[in-house]
Amino acid sequence: MDVDGLRKSPIGELVPISGTDPRTGLGWSYWAFVPQPLPASPTLGARAANIAGLAAMEVARLDQAVSQLPRPEILVRPTVRREAASTSALEGTYASFDDVLEADFLDDRQLTVEQREIRNYVTATDQAVELIKTYPISRNLAGRLQATIVKGTQGDSFDAGDIRQRQVAIGPKNRPIEEARFVPVPGDDRLVQGMSDWEKWVNRDDDFMIVARMAMAHYQFETLHPFADGNGRLGRLIAILQLMQDGVLRWPVLNLAPWLEQRRDVYQQGLLDVTLTGDFDPWIEFFAEAVHVQARAGVQKITQLLILRDSIVEDLRVQGVKGTALHLAEFLIGYPVLDVPTARILTGKGFETANQAVAKLVDKGLLVEITGKRQNRLFVCRQVLNVTQFLV
Template sequence: MARAPFTPDPLPLSNEQIDPLFFLKELIEAHKKIAQYQVLLQNTKLPSHLLLNPVMLNEAVQSTKIEGTQVTLDEVLEVETHSRKNNKDVQEVLNYYHALRESMDRLSILPISTRLFKSMHLTLMSNGVRGSNRSPGEYRKIQNFIGPEGCTMETATFIPPQPQSVDNYMNNLEIYINDPQDKLDELIRIAIVHAQFETIHPFLDGNGRIGRILIPLYLFNKKVIDYPNFFLSEALERDKHKYYRYLNDTRYKGDWNQWIQFFLEAIIHQADKNIKLINDVNELYDRDLDLAQSLINSSGIKKLVDAIFQKPIFTVPTISLSSELSEATCRRYLSTLEANRIVFSDGKQRFKTYYYYSLLDKLR
């Protein structure tokens, strides 16, 4: 394998590099599954924005797991509700979550662009996490390389483009995202965009995570999905060695068809999981809301149940804030819910933490 920095093909790719018939079956299935997921989201019994918080946190956990950070969703939710001390691993996950949320908000005023990428990266590398001293919010000025821990440039599996060419390649990618000048389907384009971003590797650290945030942002921006909440990190983490191999094959073998097919299969797998999650959560919401309302005859109980679905690990102060109920009312309701095994607590007399395991089991 050549030791020189890689020189990517500019986008758009030529017609000879892609054979749509190679992955036509997967493309049709991926669109069908995404459409099914969208319809379910639009008609969910639980207000879909309530589920977004834990789903996005789980995405942050899965995406940082690919980079080797071992943190559970429970640990992150405990830190978020102030019942566990923070650490750098959890902070990496929270930084990803904040970068994701901020980029969603900024998309209403900014195109997908260098400015957005750098803003996301600055947030991702904040608060003293690993890589926070490696030019946060700036494209790299030195050569980097990718490979197993402890590898050198000679033993690396991939050497990205020279630093002085990063701006040109990112400018080409930005133009392709916003004005592609080809006739490809948007699901094929995002497979190409993600691969090209990872190939350019414009930052010294955090490229994988920024590239994975880019996936739902792109699909939302192109109106493939109604909200930027379709995340692929879990599906990519499941087959991460295949993920890395097929990415490298686009570079050194020019095999874009195999990569696009794999990417579409990841979309199908994740859509199936999302569809099952929405159906399961709808059933759970109906069941536990009915049970809670049979136990507590008050209009406020629905506010509490809705808040618990947004924050399945919580304390009285955090759930009071989310539900807009007084802490005294929350304590009274929670006492009844805990007595009936709907929620569980750690049993502490002060600063008690509650767990809604029925939802956590479906998210994990």
């Protein structure tokens, strides 16, 4: 950690900390950073304000594009799973997009460690979408989501679901604290107060630009690092919830994590630079560019998927396919991997009818079985998967 640089920070202070390394039994003394509350009346430079404004306009276009769909939730599904894969990759958890989609159809005993963590994020997103309809963004809401994100993983500790009561460090695992990239505020009254101030700032009623608000709130959340695990994933989910709470976005269809994943080092350094300099503008510009680019790309991807859906349906019609099989084909842009029970739910038909519809799409080469004809068979539509796995 850049102790000398952080000592000069204009927006926080270093405080002494000490403890005992459980691996060696030796005591240690070091420093942790306690940020000041976010400014009550933040000001933006012209460039930051311009990019933040353009980003908000693109988010509005994305929301409008989704709202015009007869079944918006169909396209929400692959978007959330793409976000889950990338936001987990930012924290060092990697899985192929095929594995991410397959996880929906596995029970807990069949999940890999990676699939469990990613599916937890999907579950937390679904939970968040429901909670934000009733509750504001808060410490309590964040805690409920964090408990879901870490459930059944190595991060599922005694303090899951509430802010930590212990010191943590960000950096290589199982290394001395002196080798940490950053050491956040101790888990005591200072963290409790920091979260209280953050909660009030996020929910205050003013005209400060929403994308700039997202960027600053995300910085503060990650700097506080309020939970023992899952802070990065949770912080990026909260950014999407801010758009939903503000009424700018009705569905979680903005994929920020893939863009940030490609710029991991710049992302991490950008957060640290705010701490070192107290200048939020470069960070807001970076974050707003992510929102702007990804919202615009989201509109393009929706168009691409709808064109693909229409092409698939038209091709099947030409081949004489009709009825339930044709109806099922329309759902594949949201379910490129599915099983017969899911096909039954989507079409509203009985099991045998749904099974025959799946068989018909297999016969036409649209679906391919990927489970070796064992029980609980899974099928994939490669045409759709090739598009959705690269959702931006």
